[in-house]
Amino acid sequence: MNRGLYINATSLATNQKKLEVLTNNLANVNTAGFKKDMSLTETFPEKLLAKINGQRSRPRLRGENQIEYETNGQVHRASTSNGYFVVQTPMGNSYVKDIRFIIDDEGYLRTFYQDNTDEYKTDYENYVTDNQGNPIQGAGENIEDLSQGIVYYPPSHVVGTMSAGLKFQKNVTDFTQGNISETGGTYDLALNASGFFKVADEEGNIYYTRDGSFTINQDGMLTTSTGEPLQGIDGNIYIEGNQVSIDTDGGVIVDGDIIGFLDIVDLENREFLRKIGDNQYQMAEGVEAEEVPYEGEVLQGYLESSNVNAIQEMVEMITLLREYEAGQKAIRAQDEMLEKASNEIGRI
Structure with missing residues (x-):
């Protein structure tokens, strides 16, 4: 195969994957606690x-x-x-x-x-x-x-x-802090420092999230918006009362009594976190989470916004589309040269 064709083809394939990452970031620009992905590429x-x-x-x-x-x-x-x-x-x-x-x-x-x-x-x-x-x-x-x-x-x-061209290496999640906005919701929580809420599924698997838009299910249990139980230090947290407040240390206070503390941690090896959907993360297979104490505050009545900058993402998307177009033109030129070589030079 003509090496120029192959190099440009790998460039198109890589740019297509980078474009998919950008569109996913833009689709979640208004998702609470969402962390954008960045694409890493490398040459062959x-x-x-x-x-x-x-x-x-x-x-x-x-x-x-x-x-x-x-x-x-x-x-x-x-x-x-x-x-x-x-x-x-x-x-x-x-x-x-x-x-x-x-x-x-x-x-x-x-x-x-x-x-x-x-x-x-x-x-x-x-x-x-x-x-x-x-x-x-x-x-x-x-x-x-x-x-x-x-x-x-x-x-x-x-x-x-x-070199034989360029290839897509991996996604890297940018965990920088998003803007914190006031909502006034009783169960809307935001973290003002590096850390994660812990949630669990029915099988006991532990996940991590920055999305603090929690709710109460029909059993009075504090859960995520998709129904996974929010973890407290001593297990699931049940709300039975009218006056609910959550202090900056993660203590859940119902009708003046502390009923538990939210299990909030930071991770030393968060580069191994993998997105699993619903704005949640799980450690990569075979990797143990290196949990350390959370050193920030819990803010009740606030939510952390996505850290996606829509303008920057759009500018990068336009740049990618221009690069993609240039790659298509280069492949077209290579194809025309091959056509001349096979049809015209071959007759001489």
Whole structure:
């Protein structure tokens, strides 16, 4: 297949998925407590490009190329002009001339991203490897010397690298605080800091939500708008009385008596939260929730708005549509060139 066609096709497919994320954000612009999603993309692995029928010569000796190295806090950056750094990806090794990495909790050199609290994360990220494809541990090492030693120098018939295009990597949820607006509702609750209400289903599975639009069911139990019980520290909360108030500590007061406390927590590993619908989250399969105490306040009679900025999302959508149109034009041009090659040049 013509490589230009393939690269542009992957761009169109990626932009289509990014557009789906944007439209879902816009559809929930008025949903209480909704947190927008952001799309992360990455290129396919950079593969070495060699001369056709090139002679296989011996690899260059190490030490002939000095790398450029700098560090900024936890982030290390290295670049090389003659050789390549090797990164292990799920789709094979990638050869790059410039690399940014951190040292993870186990001491390995890995690529990274930053969450909305600017904390560095390495889950689902790639390992930097040596020439034998082994992940490198750098804890306690001189990282500059280590980076110099792992540069791969290919044979002389290798002339560069090429990529097969772009792919959609994953969604990342932006948990930044939305605006808090007053509603006056008795069971409308908002959190003014990082944290989650805990809810449960009939089977006892625990979910997390920022949507504080709660209600009372026919049994007097405090539930979400879709019927899941809101969890208290001692279990489900039943309201039997007329005067109901909820203080800033999450204490539920009915007719002057405290009947329980809302179970509100924050999560150290909230990057593993996955949306399951109804504005609720569940931990990824095989991951235990790292719950820590909630440090903010509970506001009764208020709701947190969605953190989606409709104007920014619309601007990004227009940009995506322009990119999609440009990709279509590039594919059309490639197709026309292939048509000329097969119909006109073939007659000569």
